[in-house]
Amino acid sequence: MSEEFLTKIFPNGLTLLGQKKDDVSSAAMTLLVNCGSVYDPSALAGSSSVAAEWLFRGAGDRDSRALNDAMDALGCQHDINARSAHLQMSAALLGRNFSEALDIYADILLRPRLEDETFGPSRDLVVQDLASLEDEPARKCNIMLREKFFPYPLARCSYGCEETLAAMTPAAVRNHIQAHLVPDGVILAVAGKFDWDAICEQVENRLGGWARQAPQRPALTPQAGGVTHIQKDSSQTHIALAYKSVVCRDEDYYPARIAEAVLSRGMGSRLFTEVREKRGLCYHVSASYTALKDYAGIFVYAGTRPDIAQQTLDVTVSELRRLAEGIEAEEITRAKTQLRSSLIMQGESTSARAGTMASDWYHLGHLRSMEDLSQKLQAVTEQEIMDYLRQYPAENFTILTIGPEPLDTSKIEQAGGEVA
Amino acid sequence: MEFKQAQLDNGLKIIAEVNPSAATMAAGFFVRTGSRDETPNVAGVSHFLEHMVFKGTPRRSALQVNLAFDEMGANYNAFTSEENTVYFASVLPEFQADCLDLLGDILRPSLREEDFNMEKGVILEEIAMYEDQPHFRLYDNLMTQHFGPHPLGNVILGTSDSITAMLRDDMKAYFDSRYSPTNVTLVGVGNLDFDALVDQAESLCGSWQKFDANRTAEQTAGTGSKGLIVDPKLARQNIGLMCPAPSGQAEKRFAAQLLATVLGDTTGSRLFYALIETAIADEAQVSYSPMDGAGVFMTSVSTGPERTGEVLKIIDDVFQQFLEEGPTESELQAAKNKIASHATLRGEMPMGRLTSVGFDWVYRQEYVPLEKQIDELFKVTAADLLALAKECNITGGTLLTLGPLEKLPE
Numbered sequence: 001m002s003e004e005f006l007t008k009i010f011p012n013g014l015t016l017l018g019q020k021k022d023d024v025s026s027a028a029m030t031l032l033v034n035c036g037s038v039y040d041p042s043a044l045a046g047s048s049s050v051a052a053e054w055l056f057r058g059a060g061d062r063d064s065r066a067l068n069d070a071m072d073a074l075g076c077q078h079d080i081n082a083r084s085a086h087l088q089m090s091a092a093l094l095g096r097n098f099s100e101a102l103d104i105y106a107d108i109l110l111r112p113r114l115e116d117e118t119f120g121p122s123r124d125l126v127v128q129d130l131a132s133l134e135d136e137p138a139r140k141c142n143i144m145l146r147e148k149f150f151p152y153p154l155a156r157c158s159y160g161c162e163e164t165l166a167a168m169t170p171a172a173v174r175n176h177i178q179a180h181l182v183p184d185g186v187i188l189a190v191a192g193k194f195d196w197d198a199i200c201e202q203v204e205n206r207l208g209g210w211a212r213q214a215p216q217r218p219a220l221t222p223q224a225g226g227v228t229h230i231q232k233d234s235s236q237t238h239i240a241l242a243y244k245s246v247v248c249r250d251e252d253y254y255p256a257r258i259a260e261a262v263l264s265r266g267m268g269s270r271l272f273t274e275v276r277e278k279r280g281l282c283y284h285v286s287a288s289y290t291a292l293k294d295y296a297g298i299f300v301y302a303g304t305r306p307d308i309a310q311q312t313l314d315v316t317v318s319e320l321r322r323l324a325e326g327i328e329a330e331e332i333t334r335a336k337t338q339l340r341s342s343l344i345m346q347g348e349s350t351s352a353r354a355g356t357m358a359s360d361w362y363h364l365g366h367l368r369s370m371e372d373l374s375q376k377l378q379a380v381t382e383q384e385i386m387d388y389l390r391q392y393p394a395e396n397f398t399i400l401t402i403g404p405e406p407l408d409t410s411k412i413e414q415a416g417g418e419v420a
Numbered sequence: 421m422e423f424k425q426a427q428l429d430n431g432l433k434i435i436a437e438v439n440p441s442a443a444t445m446a447a448g449f450f451v452r453t454g455s456r457d458e459t460p461n462v463a464g465v466s467h468f469l470e471h472m473v474f475k476g477t478p479r480r481s482a483l484q485v486n487l488a489f490d491e492m493g494a495n496y497n498a499f500t501s502e503e504n505t506v507y508f509a510s511v512l513p514e515f516q517a518d519c520l521d522l523l524g525d526i527l528r529p530s531l532r533e534e535d536f537n538m539e540k541g542v543i544l545e546e547i548a549m550y551e552d553q554p555h556f557r558l559y560d561n562l563m564t565q566h567f568g569p570h571p572l573g574n575v576i577l578g579t580s581d582s583i584t585a586m587l588r589d590d591m592k593a594y595f596d597s598r599y600s601p602t603n604v605t606l607v608g609v610g611n612l613d614f615d616a617l618v619d620q621a622e623s624l625c626g627s628w629q630k631f632d633a634n635r636t637a638e639q640t641a642g643t644g645s646k647g648l649i650v651d652p653k654l655a656r657q658n659i660g661l662m663c664p665a666p667s668g669q670a671e672k673r674f675a676a677q678l679l680a681t682v683l684g685d686t687t688g689s690r691l692f693y694a695l696i697e698t699a700i701a702d703e704a705q706v707s708y709s710p711m712d713g714a715g716v717f718m719t720s721v722s723t724g725p726e727r728t729g730e731v732l733k734i735i736d737d738v739f740q741q742f743l744e745e746g747p748t749e750s751e752l753q754a755a756k757n758k759i760a761s762h763a764t765l766r767g768e769m770p771m772g773r774l775t776s777v778g779f780d781w782v783y784r785q786e787y788v789p790l791e792k793q794i795d796e797l798f799k800v801t802a803a804d805l806l807a808l809a810k811e812c813n814i815t816g817g818t819l820l821t822l823g824p825l826e827k828l829p830e
Contacts, residue, residue, distance in 0.1 A: 025768075026761070026764055026768060064697065065697075072688035072754035072755075072758060073750065073753065073757060074757065075756075075758045075761035075762075076761070077762060077765070094760075094764060121697060121699035123699075124699035125696070125699045128701070128702035128722075129702055131655050131656060132656050132722060234552050235548040235551035235552050236545070236549055236552055238552075265490070266489060267486035268486035268490040268491075269490070276542055279541075280538045280545075281541070283545040284549060303548075303549050305544070305545060333491075334490045334491050337491060337493040338490060338493040341492070341493025341495070341511065344443050344444060345495060345769070348442070349765075349769055350768065
């Protein structure tokens with residue numbers, strides 16, 4: 001696992017990160033731009049998702065079709081999504097085609113066309129994404145839970161709502177995008193087969209002159225929290241709940257990840273064993289650590305038939321709480337082995353490496369080698385895990401359910417009012 | 421990268437693509453059985469059995485199986501399709517022996533009554549879960565409608581009724597008729613010791629008794645029928661079209677992969693420009709599924725119910741135009757580059773290579789290195805794609821829509 005990181009911070013605030021892997025022929029990139037859904041003005045909620053569609057509809061000398069065809073001709077797999085803080089763009093292709101793809105991205109950042117005639121379809125796709133969510137209750141449940149758990153509008157549904165989407169004008173969204181497509185805080189991470197000096201030069205030439213002011217973050221309101229039930233005649237009752245955890249830069253991050261693994265990593269984990277294997281209450285049950293920069297939580301989801309949904313919720317919550325009563329040494333050993341192995345497996349994927357580098361830089365302000373991360377995880381003691389669990393107990397849940405009947409949550413203490 | 425192969429006396433085949441520079445290894449037992457090998461009274465048994473394989477053996481309880489995988493930090497799972505059931509794990513090379521011991525052991529499950537009854541609940545949950553996901557419902561129902569009485573129309577999960585009624589002994593009988601070592605291939609990829617793999621397979625699987633477990637793979641062109649499932653609870657209309665495609669054995673499978681990409685990849689394809697760029701639909705895709713002696717192209721689209729007629733007309737126009745002109749050279753080149761990139765990226769991880777190496781063997785008893793696969797892909801011509809599109813009659817085929825729409829547009 002010998003890893004060498006390459007870092008270059010440009011005067012305009014753009015950070016370029018690299019990790020070379022010489023035994024592969026691919027190169028992958030993650031690009032984070034400060035134009036996530038948190039910056040959407042209330043009246044323009046959903047504009048970051050519209051931006052994700054609109055930005056690829058022509059840039060520089062290429063119209064929409066030419067841009068798409070150029071990416072396809074390079075065999076470039078690409079994706080763009082509106083996250084909380086960022087528009088996240090990712091691309092993966094053969095290393096020998098990387099610099100051509102980077103040129104296209106430079107155009108998208110600096111010279112997006114954002115034309116009136118391509119606005120309508122971009123917006124309409126988001127309108128349809130929002131409508132499709134009604135047919136996918138599991139996905140909707142998790143999106144709505146995030147919105148309620150984090151201080152608003154940090155995790156607002158990035159599709160916005162019907163009213164804001166309907167009222168949007170090309171000019172308003174264009175102004176919003178142009179104000180937020182700024183180099184300050186941009187993170188560009190590249191992993192795989194590439195020539196670092198050539199990339200530095202290309203970024204300098206293409207993006208070095210990019211200079212605009214960083215936008216202000218909107219003020220946050222406390223989390224909504226509480227219990228929400230959405231009535232739906234679905235086949236399953238979808239149960240999602242979340243409670244507070246530590247942020248990535250916290251010292252307790254490592255014990256938190258071990259605790260999460262004991263709870264939900266692998267089929268021998270607590271939740272899988274108790275809820276699914278011993279009781280047959282569901283097919284899917286999981287808990288996962290989810291972090292924004294300044295807030296984090298453990299997010300739990302279970303899908304279950306309505307007649308056993310109450311039991312599923314009760315057993316799940318009792319398992320979350322039982323963790324703080326003690327963890328066996330073998331459980332900790334297993335969790336550590338799983339995390340070490342999973343890090344090595346991630347290291348084999350250039351896309352995963354690029355994503356992790358960008359995320360580490362954003363959350364921590366520095367890069368963390370897999371070896372360093374692995375060692376820190378291995379060093380965690382049982383005491384540290386128990387201390388973490390006492391400090392961040394499975395309490396003050398934010399709960400969201402979708403299904404035919406609401407569940408009884410009276411026995412579960414609820415959150416409300418306070419910032420997560 | 422080196423290819424190795426061996427066979428046990430009972431017929432179980434062992435193949436591996438060994439790559440000493442990889443950081444991990446992946447191994448899988450590929451069992452040639454799935455829903456097409458079921459009779460109606462045990463609909464869903466292949467998949468239910470896949471779950472039961474993790475429920476223990478004479479040596480291990482269900483919990484011990486799960487814990488053993490977790491103890492080696494394995495990334496592991498299994499899947500069941502119409503015609504394959506695959507059990508796989510990816511581990512660090514130091515766990516090769518532990519991983520094989522476990523996989524080899526669970527392939528002869530105890531099928532304990534108590535575990536069987538508990539797992540039934542999980543399967544019923546899984547069926548309910550997919551009922552809340554329209555694109556899975558569309559796929560299942562379209563396969564059934566397209567294949568009609570042909571066994572490829574059997575639904576993988578079965579139904580709530582067939583699962584509820586199923587007995588443990590029914591499953592045991594199915595196991596005894598399908599899990600012959602002659603129907604099993606052990607596949608390894610990555611940083612592994614092949615000789616050790618064979619020795620261990622011999623001691624774990626050498627005593628498995630072989631028996632006749634063949635499958636008659638009858639050809640079918642599909643029903644070509646039109647159907648409508650009305651579900652007023654849905655907001656969107658899900659449209660599916662299915663037509664025949666080259667089988668898993670056919671040489672034309674590379675052309676088929678390219679044809680699906682040109683017509684309906686999620687970016688830059690004909691349907692993308694006609695339906696997604698115009699925002700007439702929010703999803704539109706053509707996928708290619710090669711199977712044993714059969715194959716299908718499936719076109720799936722999600723749109724507003726009121727636009728169903730318009731969408732069907734557009735798909736027909738797009739396909740019709742393709743039949744008149746075939747792909748442009750740049751379209752073809754882009755499709756080749758996309759598929760080659762995708763295969764290369766997947767191939768950089770042993771876990772990503774496992775199914776390619778495994779299925780090349782299961783379907784054609786051949787090993788195709790990634791480079792050769794890409795070479796073959798690049799040999800396909802525009803004329804090949806056009807000929808294939810005509811042969812498969814892409815504008816015909818079976819149609820199913822699922823959503824609030826109460827009647828098919830004229």
